[in-house]
Amino acid sequence: MATEQKPMNSGYGMRTEARDATGGRDLTGKVAIVTGGYSGLGLETTRALAGAGAIVIVPARTPEKAQKALVGIANVEQAALDLADPQSIDAFAGGFLSRTKKLDILINNAAIMASPLMRDARGYEAQFATNHLGHFQLTARLWPALAAADNGARVVSLSSIGHRICPPDLEDPNFERTEYNKWMSYGRAKSANALFAIGLDKRGAPHNVRAFAVHPGGIMTDLQRYMPEEEKRAMGWIDADGKVDERFKTPSQGAATSVWCATNAQLDGKGGVYCEDCDIAEQVPPDHKPFTGVRPWAVDPVLADKLWSLSERMTGVTFAP
16 A cells, blocks of 8 residues: 655654664664665665664775775675666676575665766766666666565665756656756656656565655765855855855765665555655645655656656666566
């Protein structure tokens, strides 16, 4: 049964730390994958899951960088993965399935934001291809292990308040007929991430695989690498001296909602919802001004099915649990 898109008053909040968001759940014997789990909030997600006892696999496009970042964290393994390269995705998934038969937690965390126009080898626009299509293909390839999890699996799809910019454009997803806009592209991709959780939960729930979309909050990390300092100042993210606005979270606080969705017992038997600040978010109107809540198009099941079909066509991956 679908979970209602409204706050559950979890008792957690904006400043909850990642290590506390598990609710004390012991993850010993659990296997998790965290894409991009070697920097920013991804690294804090890895630390929290591994600290609770899970074995965490961290796939990375730059394995050398990941290896350095993960030194000293127990229960962590590292592997190569480029989400913009379909062959790399298949190779990673194939290698994982050859060694491990079950996957309890998949956190689709890696992303690029507000990048200049770039295209992958297929000609697909990079933000949509990396943030959404790459994770769609990865999740599909890992499906046998998710379905084999002993007590059900959870998949977390990292969306963003950036979804408020616009819904995905299913007619021109690669900006072939419209002028490229880096923030429009990001909005499309983050809306797609939210809709993917809706579509996956619908298909996965009968197999006890539940999916959640997460807005982690504002966090100053390497995700902003394509943004010049003057743009950050103009948006109010930093002041003239470079101090980060108080509305932003620490990386650990930013990771908390991902960890909550992936592990906390409060969400047992639930799924298919967009979450923020370690709670289910409120559904708000399209013109809602505050940077909170989820807009209607990001939780629209009809749009989610249309995106699912488009994603299958664009990746060539038929995902039929």
